Each structure stands twice: as structure tokens, then as C-alpha cells.
Amino acid sequence: MQVIYTDVLIIGGGLAGLRVATGVKERGHDAVVLTLVPPKRSHSSAAQGGMQASLANSKMGEGDNEDVHFSDTIKGSDWGADQMVARMFTHCAPKAIRELAHWGVPWSRVQKGDRTAIINAKKVTISEKEEAHGLITARDFGGTKKWRTCYTSDGTGHSMLYAMDNKAHEDKVEIHERLEAISLIHENGRCYGAVARNLMSGELVAYISKATTIATGGYGRIYSVSTNAVICEGIGQAIALETGVATLGNMEAIQFHPTAIVPVGILTTEGCRGDGGVLLDKDGYRFMPDYEPEKKELASRDVVSRRMTEHMRKGKGVKSRYGDHLWLDITILGREHIEKNLREVKEICENFLGIDPAKEWIPVRPTQHYSMGGIRTKYTGESQTLKGLYSCGEAACWDLHGFNRLGGNSVSETVVSGMLVAEHISDYLESAESHLTIHTSNIEKFMKIEQDKIDVLLAKENGEDAYKLRRSMEKIMMDDVGIFRNGEDLQKAVDELQELHQRAKNIEVFRSKSRAANPALVNAYRTQKMIKVALTVALGALLRTESRGAHSREDFPERDDANWLKRSITSWPNEDDALPTMRYEEIDINSMEMPPGFRGYGKDLTLHNELTPMRQSTVDVIREELEAQGKTRFEIQNALMPFIDKLPKKYQGINERLGENV
Numbered sequence: 001m002q003v004i005y006t007d008v009l010i011i012g013g014g015l016a017g018l019r020v021a022t023g024v025k026e027r028g029h030d031a032v033v034l035t036l037v038p039p040k041r042s043h044s045s046a047a048q049g050g051m052q053a054s055l056a057n058s059k060m061g062e063g064d065n066e067d068v069h070f071s072d073t074i075k076g077s078d079w080g081a082d083q084m085v086a087r088m089f090t091h092c093a094p095k096a097i098r099e100l101a102h103w104g105v106p107w108s109r110v111q112k113g114d115r116t117a118i119i120n121a122k123k124v125t126i127s128e129k130e131e132a133h134g135l136i137t138a139r140d141f142g143g144t145k146k147w148r149t150c151y152t153s154d155g156t157g158h159s160m161l162y163a164m165d166n167k168a169h170e171d172k173v174e175i176h177e178r179l180e181a182i183s184l185i186h187e188n189g190r191c192y193g194a195v196a197r198n199l200m201s202g203e204l205v206a207y208i209s210k211a212t213t214i215a216t217g218g219y220g221r222i223y224s225v226s227t228n229a230v231i232c233e234g235i236g237q238a239i240a241l242e243t244g245v246a247t248l249g250n251m252e253a254i255q256f257h258p259t260a261i262v263p264v265g266i267l268t269t270e271g272c273r274g275d276g277g278v279l280l281d282k283d284g285y286r287f288m289p290d291y292e293p294e295k296k297e298l299a300s301r302d303v304v305s306r307r308m309t310e311h312m313r314k315g316k317g318v319k320s321r322y323g324d325h326l327w328l329d330i331t332i333l334g335r336e337h338i339e340k341n342l343r344e345v346k347e348i349c350e351n352f353l354g355i356d357p358a359k360e361w362i363p364v365r366p367t368q369h370y371s372m373g374g375i376r377t378k379y380t381g382e383s384q385t386l387k388g389l390y391s392c393g394e395a396a397c398w399d400l401h402g403f404n405r406l407g408g409n410s411v412s413e414t415v416v417s418g419m420l421v422a423e424h425i426s427d428y429l430e431s432a433e434s435h436l437t438i439h440t441s442n443i444e445k446f447m448k449i450e451q452d453k454i455d456v457l458l459a460k461e462n463g464e465d466a467y468k469l470r471r472s473m474e475k476i477m478m479d480d481v482g483i484f485r486n487g488e489d490l491q492k493a494v495d496e497l498q499e500l501h502q503r504a505k506n507i508e509v510f511r512s513k514s515r516a517a518n519p520a521l522v523n524a525y526r527t528q529k530m531i532k533v534a535l536t537v538a539l540g541a542l543l544r545t546e547s548r549g550a551h552s553r554e555d556f557p558e559r560d561d562a563n564w565l566k567r568s569i570t571s572w573p574n575e576d577d578a579l580p581t582m583r584y585e586e587i588d589i590n591s592m593e594m595p596p597g598f599r600g601y602g603k604d605l606t607l608h609n610e611l612t613p614m615r616q617s618t619v620d621v622i623r624e625e626l627e628a629q630g631k632t633r634f635e636i637q638n639a640l641m642p643f644i645d646k647l648p649k650k651y652q653g654i655n656e657r658l659g660e661n662v
Contacts, residue, residue: 005209010213011216021168035179040165049270051150052149065657066091070083070594079587089400092416094655096416135658149271181194181207191246210429210434212390213392219371247383248570252373252540280328291311301405334358345362374397398413403548473530559607622639
């Protein structure tokens with residue numbers, strides 16, 4: 001039995017995982033990163049449009065600050081987010097982006113003087129101030145009051161990931177590639193690491209750590225078409241679920257991105273619309289102003305995706321052999337702008353569609369894109385129920401995003417949550433409660449369990465085909481747990497997934513019985529785990545009888561604050577259970593800085609909670625009293641909902657901006 005010991009085990013080598021690794025290393029602790037692929041090939045590199053941080057450097061970002069970013073984030077979440085976490089995030093995002101600049105991210109910069117931009121399909125002139133010249137600039141994104149999304153052309157994730165990987169190498173972070181964590185090692189409510197499988201040799205290795213962090217990204221590949229990389233299969237969430245102790249939060253909250261290309265589902269960044277691109281129907285008609293006259297193409301992603309789907313249902317979609325789609329027109333931006341600021345989009349269109357987007361419209365339709373749900377954590381990033389287990393980035397339900405995420409907030413979350421969680425982990429490591437007390441016999445027990453599972457898969461004959469089961473799962477999720485949901489389809493999805501879950505216990509590994517470098521074996525055990533994750537999504541969606549953010553029930557169109565202002569908490573306490581166990585965590589209105597209100601899209605269908613007006617009155621009185629006393633906005637925001645003391649001291653300082661006297 002091979003056992004590797006480390007202070008911190010980090011499962012996942014993308015932006016979030018690497019930021020945790022560098023953070024704990026700089027605090028003097030050892031870290032090992034397990035990753036399926038070399039870190040520079042992680043899905044973080046696919047992020048195109050940008051990272052949100054309220055710098056307010058550009059002309060169109062003037063007046064932006066943490067308060068505005070916070071308000072946008074809470075409205076975007078449809079009041080499902082943890083408001084204290086959102087405050088922590090918006091406070092630290094400017095610090096994170098400047099840190100990344102120091103580490104080498106070549107952020108696009110403000111250039112003084114006049115420049116031309118496309119706003120609402122019209123050419124306008126923007127005059128940038130001389131004192132802003134050379135500072136980090138920003139573009140427009142959906143659901144925001146200010147231009148806040150900082151970018152590097154349309155390769156933001158790529159440049160951020162390369163800089164983070166270089167920083168990890170500089171800090172001598174130990175990275176173990178092509179290793180997959182297949183179960184967590186735990187005892188008496190404490191996580192002690194993971195059993196990992198070498199994807200090349202098939203060997204099992206035990207990684208024992210004082211703290212374990214899951215940063216494996218989302219679970220989009222439970223759907224048949226997704227913008228996610230093929231490695232985003234939800235295995236991080238699954239191994240947490242399989243402990244029977246750790247919980248998942250808001251798994252039914254699935255975001256569909258409006259503009260994935262047809263048919264392959266590769267993303268075209270929100271930056272296309274942020275920079276002035278428009279959506280057109282089969283007649284070349286720009287339809288979004290009819291649905292959302294104020295924000296148009298730059299409403300929140302969940303809203304735009306639903307409006308596009310509604311429009312296609314009216315027969316306004318473009319017919320194709322791959323189903324109906326709509327058009328994204330960025331030709332109005334001009335070739336120079338596209339080749340400078342949207343060059344990845346141009347290459348995607350050339351390579352996968354054979355078109356030049358500077359001259360031709362792009363076929364698009366909404367496609368699964370992001371998972372707001374994940375491993376439920378405290379604000380420190382630690383699991384609420386399994387000591388020593390942490391999670392951050394898309395793998396976690398930290399709960400920054402609630403039921404819908406703003407574009408640019410996820411890339412920002414990876415590094416912000418990573419740097420904060422690294423500090424909390426380091427504090428934990430420097431306390432006596434982090435001491436390792438697990439006996440080697442228990443490590444051997446977990447190793448044997450996983451070895452036995454693999455032996456059973458390889459020995460099985462006349463069993464089920466994992467590839468067929470997986471395709472069935474993907475189709476069920478796409479057809480019945482999509483953008484629009486209803487009770488009949490969701491019940492059907494749960495029933496069919498339950499059947500697949502039972503059949504998956506009888507999987508046979510076809511074609512090759514090799515333990516080494518065997519994709520069929522990998523797909524077999526991953527499919528078993530993915531079906532469990534799919535069940536948490538479908539069951540959560542069935543039981544949540546309201547519409548909130550990206551969770552849209554046609555049979556329950558109202559956002560029900562009276563009964564459903566709560567997070568879904570999922571666990572799987574017994575391996576033999578046919579379904580996961582669901583419970584709910586109340587979202588406390590009386591602790592909110594920003595009580596529930598109207599998002600500003602379409603008709604207000606909210607069923608209000610009786611506590612909302614009372615809390616709003618309390619907030620208004622506190623704000624008025626403090627303003628009369630001459631208190632700063634920083635003092636006011638911390639009085640309404642104290643959060644500064646939850647941040648590590650090194651990140652508590654006030655952010656400075658042009659034109660703001662702090």
C-alpha cells in the first residue's frame with residue numbers, strides 16, 4: 001500500500017485549486033495537487049469574457065464600487081445567495097485582480113482619449129480620462145449596472161491559468177498529474193485525504209492530509225450538450241456525497257448560457273454581447289428589446305436563455321438538422337475589434353463552423369454551462385458536516401451565486417475563494433485540531449473498498465454497458481431537467497434515473513479488462529457516480545415547487561419567498577438508499593443587508609415573505625441614522641451586515657479607486 005502524506009491535499013488543478021495551493025505554501029505548509037490533466041489544460045482555461053472586480057477605472061465603470069457589485073450579485077442570485085459571502089467576495093475581488101496583475105496576467109488596459117464602442121447596436125464615442133491611462137479596463141456584461149468585467153481580449157481564463165500555474169511552480173507546489181481521487185478517507189466526522197487512482201498505471205494510492213480541498217469544477221457533463229470540458233463530470237461532488245457525511249447544496253441550480261454554438265455547444269463569450277453584439281431570429285429581427293426593453297441582450301443569463309427559448313417556441317427559430325437555433329450577430333463590431341478582443345470566438349467559428357464571424361452570423365442556442373450547486377460549505381470553505389474537508393470554486397456551494405450566477409463572477413470566485421480558503425486552511429493547520437490521528441488499518445480499509453469495487457467491475461460478465469447508461473442519463477437530464485421544468489417531466493426524470501442507478505450496479509467493462517490506461521474502466525466507475533449526482537439535481541428540482549433564478553418551473557412560475565427562501569441540502573447517508581436525502585437550510589431575512597425584492601425582469605411574480613418589509617424598514621432606519629452621523633459607506637455596509645471580521649486580516653483593508661476619497 002502506497003501512502004503519501006502532506007499538509008494539504010488539493011483535488012483539482014484549475015484556478016481555484018492552484019490558488020489554494022499557492023496560498024497555503026506561502027503560509028509555510030506543504031501542498032499536493034491531484035489533477036486529471038496538466039493544470040494548464042484545466043477547464044479554467046476555457047473562460048473567455050472576463051473577471052468581475054469593481055475597479056471603476058474605465059469611463060463606463062465610473063461610480064462602481066463594492067456596494068454596486070454586491071447589489072448586482074444578490075439580484076442576479078434571485079436572493080438565493082449568502083449575502084455575507086457576497087460581501088466578502090465583492091470586497092476582495094479588486095485585491096485578487098491586482099494580485100494577478102502582479103503575477104503576470106496581461107489585463108487589457110485603459111487608453112486615454114476617445115474610442116468607439118457599440119452600445120445598444122449603435123456606435124458611440126467614449127472618452128477615457130488621462131489619469132486612467134494604463135489602468136485595468138473593463139467591458140459590459142449581463143446583469144450589471146456598471147462595466148466591471150476585466151479581461152484579456154477573450155482569453156481571460158487562459159491567461160489567468162497560465163499565470164497561476166507559473167506561480168505554483170515558483171512556490172514549488174507539488175503537482176501529481178493524471179491522478180483521480182475516487183473516494184475520500186474519513187473517520188468519526190473528520191476527512192483525512194483521499195484514495196486516488198493513477199489513470200496510466202491503474203495503481204491505487206492513499207493521500208493522507210490534515211486538510212483536503214475539492215476544487216474539481218462543475219458537473220455539466222451529466223447533460224448531453226454542455227459548454228463544460230469533458231472532465232467536468234461532477235466526480236468531486238460525487239465522492240463528497242458518497243461519504244454519507246458531507247452534504248451538497250442547491251444541486252438543482254443549473255445555469256444555461258445563452259450563446260453556445262450549434263451543434264457542438266462550445267461557448268461564445270458573453271463578451272460578444274457585452275461588446276455590442278445582438279441576438280436575431282430567423283427573420284433577422286432583433287427580438288430581445290421586445291422581452292427586456294431595459295437590459296435587452298444584457299439581462300442576466302438565466303433570463304436571456306429563457307427569452308431565447310420562448311422565442312424559438314413561437315416558431316421564430318432557425319430550422320437546422322440539429323434543431324432550432326437563433327443568430328448572434330457580431331459583424332456590427334467590425335473586423336478590427338473582433339480580431340483584437342474576440343479572437344478566440346473568431347477561431348472557434350472558423351474551426352468548428354467554417355464561418356468568418358466578422359462577415360457571417362453565428363448559430364447559437366442556450367446550453368448547459370454552470371453549476372451553482374456543489375459541496376455545501378461554511379464561509380471558511382469548510383464542509384458544514386465533515387471536518388477537514390474544504391471546497392472552493394465551481395465545485396462548492398459557498399453560496400455566492402444562489403440560483404443564478406452573473407457572468408464574470410465565477411472566474412473571479414475561483415481566485416477570491418481560493419485565496420480566502422487558503423488562509424482559513426492555514427489557520428486550521430496551525431491549530432491542534434488538525435493533528436492526524438487516523439490509524440493505518442483504516443487507510444487500508446478504504447483502499448480495499450475501492451480495490452474491491454474495481455475488481456467487481458472487471459470481473460462482471462453479461463452486465464450493463466456504461467456508455468449506454470451514461471447516454472441515457474445525459475438525455476434524461478437534457479430533455480426533462482433543462483431550462484424550463486415541470487413536475488411531470490421531473491418525476492419522470494427521477495424515476496428513470498433511479499432505474500439507471502440500479503442498473504449501474506451491474507456494469508460490465510467491455511472491450512478491455514486492463515487495469516492500466518483503460519478508458520472503459522474509467523467510464524464505468526464514473527458513470528456510477530454521475531448518475532448519483534444527476535439524481536440530486538433532478539430530485540432537488542422536483543421538490544422545489546417555485547421558480548428562482550435558473551430554476552424555472554412552468555407549473556410554479558412564482559418566486560415563493562414565503563415558503564422557499566431556503567437552500568436545498570442533499571446527502572446520501574446509506575450506500576444502499578435508492579434516492580438521496582433532502583433537507584433545507586433557511587436563508588435568514590433578518591440577517592440580510594439587502595432584503596428580497598424585484599429583479600427587474602418581466603413581470604414581478606414574487607410571493608413575498610412577511611418578514612421582508614420589516615427587515616427593509618430596519619435597514620432603511622440604520623442607513624439613514626448612520627448617514628446623518630456622517631459615517632462612510634464602509635462603516636454603513638459593515639453595520640448593516642458585519643462581515644469584515646470574517647476576512648483574514650491581510651484582506652480587510654479598504655479598496656482605493658480613482659476619484660474616491662477613502
